[in-house]
Amino acid sequence: MVSRREPEILTMAEKERLVGIEQDEEEEEEVWSWGAGTDGQLGTGKLQDEHLPIQLHIGASAGPVSLLSCGGAHVIALTTGGRVVTWGRGNCGQLGHGYMVSSLQPKSVEFFKGFVVTHVSAGWNHSGFVTGDDIDTELLIDTGRLFTCGDGSFGQLGHGDYKSNSFPVMVSYFASRHVEQIACGMRHSLVLLEGHSGDRVYGFGSGKRGQLGISEDKVGSICLPQTTTGLEDVNILGINANGDHSAALSAEGCLYTWGRGFSGGSDVYNPQRLSSSLSFIQVALGWNLALLLTSEGEVYMLGGKHHGWLSESQRMKPAKHLSDGSKEVQLGKIPGLNGIKVLQIAAGAEHSALVTENALVMAWGWGEHGQLGLGSTVDQTSPQSCLPFQKICRRNMSLLCPVRIPEDHHMVRIKGGLMPVEPQPQLLNFLSDYCSDAE
Helix, strand or coil, X not given: CECCCCCCCCCHHHHHHHXXXXXXXXXXXXXXXXXCCCCCCCCCCCCCCEEEEEEECCCHHHCCEEEEXXXXXXXXXXXXXXXXXXXXXXXXXXXXXXXXXXXXXXXXXXXXXXXXXXXXXXXXCEEEEEEEEECCHHHCCCCCEEEEEECCCCCCCCCCCCCCEEEEEECHHHCCCCEEXXXXXXXXXXXXXXXXCCCCEEEEEECCCCCCCCCCCCCCEEEEEEECCCCCCCCEEEEXXXXXXXXXXXXXXXXXXXXCCHHHCCCEEEEEEECCCCCEEEEEECCCEEEEEECCCCEEEEECCCCCCCCHHHCCCCEEECCCCCCEECEEECCCCCCCCEEEEEECCCEEEEEECCCCEEEEECCCCCCCCCCCCCCEEEEEECHHHCECCCCEEEEECCCCCCCCEEEEEEECCCCECCCCCCCCCCCCCCCCCCC
């Protein structure tokens, strides 16, 4: 997430100071991890939990990291040069190294040597990669190709079978189509194709809770991609998957969700638009909630029912999906921000996080493994500032809590120098969900 906040009017001295900083200081990038580490998912070389953020050294040869994606217990890092680095649990081949063994430290995925990878996603035990231009012209691979690896027992790799793969394998179904994004859930995957309308969103894998969006009725497992219905006339900008939930954001700022019902509600088998006048720019799915960020920097929540969720007095009136017979869904505005804008949100299985405009990283929820970064294992019912990040850069910061299929670890990426920021008080009065039904 990039945030450049400069004064509207600068004095000559201020201008000279800023120019001097840009000329004399080389921008630094840092990746930090904390929380559960018993599968090596923290990348520290140790099999242990960490209760405070620890700086991770991915390696200068890999280049600056542009995207992090956390799975059940593995992590995918995408560099600005299109290289892929993975680490953590690898028992199903989800790391893409050609064997089903975990890696305690970041390791480059040699399969993609010669490719420029443009997008990645980590699921519970599977991974997805989208390639751009290939470096080696002899490969003759067009742009927008999709590769998957890892657990395929529910068909979530999209290869027409239920086998697992330890090397990335191209999804031949999209051989003549340009893939833009991949979103990996617990046992399903979503794909977004290039374009502005038509059949652009596809799903495959487990459809038990409606998370594929391919049928009005309950379906089992699908091993080949099928069109997610109901979005043909919508210009979708982004897709998201976590647990048995699926979501998409449109260019108009509308949110569409399908899959497991929030707060014990009925499952939704086709994408349904949330009835709201708000314009959403980000969505982060947990196992029983969705965090929503508006264009005004406000945060809202759908669902969530454990660890001190919003009280009835703090909830807004129920928001409805735009479909006949659907149950009401609680849309709650996060109180207590006092005008402070939020730049980025993230939702784990049972913990959540955000970044504010004054560069605070805040986390709350389940803390048993230290995933809140507070130096303890205590649950928190309202956001707390992660101690090492009370002084961070305002210019360019990216947060990645285990957004898609998290368990109990946490990653954050910071780019730029340090800037003192005054510690802030607690901001919110709600907490992320508790996953009560993994099946």
